[in-house]
Amino acid sequence: AQSVTQPDIHITVSEGASLELRCNYSYGATPYLFWYVQSPGQGLQLLLKYFSGDTLVQGIKGFEAEFKRSQSSFNLRKPSVHWSDAAEYFCASGGSYIPTFGRGTSLIVHP
Amino acid sequence: DTGVSQDPRHKITKRGQNVTFRCDPISEHNRLYWYRQTLGQGPEFLTYFQNEAQLEKSRLLSDRFSAERPKGSFSTLEIQRTEQGDSAMYLCASSPLAGDPTGELFFGEGSRLTVL
Numbered sequence: 001a002q003s004v005t006q007p008d009i010h011i012t013v014s015e016g017a018s019l020e021l022r023c024n025y026s027y028g029a030t031p032y033l034f035w036y037v038q039s040p041g042q043g044l045q046l047l048l049k050y051f052s053g054d055t056l057v058q059g060i061k062g063f064e065a066e067f068k069r070s071q072s073s074f075n076l077r078k079p080s081v082h083w084s085d086a087a088e089y090f091c092a093s094g095g096s097y098i099p100t101f102g103r104g105t106s107l108i109v110h111p
Numbered sequence: 112d113t114g115v116s117q118d119p120r121h122k123i124t125k126r127g128q129n130v131t132f133r134c135d136p137i138s139e140h141n142r143l144y145w146y147r148q149t150l151g152q153g154p155e156f157l158t159y160f161q162n163e164a165q166l167e168k169s170r171l172l173s174d175r176f177s178a179e180r181p182k183g184s185f186s187t188l189e190i191q192r193t194e195q196g197d198s199a200m201y202l203c204a205s206s207p208l209a210g211d212p213t214g215e216l217f218f219g220e221g222s223r224l225t226v227l
Contacts, residue, residue, distance in 0.1 A: 009151075043219050090153050094213050094215065097167075099214035
């Protein structure tokens with residue numbers, strides 16, 4: 001069965017600093033991988049997705065993620081964080097019609 | 112607005128009462144999913160439909176939970192004899208392609224249930 005691990009429950013960064021959120025997946029075949037963002041009281045919004053091809057994918061709001069098969073990782077990055085990026089971030093894997101989500105990482109942005 | 116719509120957004124009920132949530136997916140989407148999200152956790156899969164067929168329901172949390180999608184359009188999630196542990200956000204999502212296993216989901220804003 002596929003699973004997704006987000007090892008960091010909370011991440012705190014200063015506004016303008018770079019960001020990396022970690023995600024590890026467990027899936028036998030080529031995974032379909034996603035990052036979603038959830039603002040308080042809201043549903044989830046897709047940031048970016050990886051299906052195949054170029055392992056560095058660009059998403060909305062200046063985010064990018066890199067798929068590394070050797071490390072079973074799909075880490076999310078942003079070069080300069082804005083205060084509005086404070087939210088909950090979820091990594092998910094698909095490929096079996098039932099997407100599986102990690103527990104999420106809460107991003108706190110200090111001014 | 113052509114996004115996923117959920118109703119009600121908030122529901123407060125007393126233990127033992129039945130509740131029903133409704134989800135209207137994006138109109139051309141074949142697949143519809145229900146997830147539950149508790150505080151500090153990621154979405155937990157409950158069930159999903161392809162058109163009107165419920166293809167996976169073994170992960171519904173108990174026999175008090177049931178879901179329908181009678182005409183392949185909107186869906187309802189019912190919880191009977193609610194318990195305090197049912198308090199959570201119930202998320203609906205839809206997916207556009209019937210034969211695509213990619214799992215990209217479009218979420219509604221959720222229905223928050225509080226059981227007193």
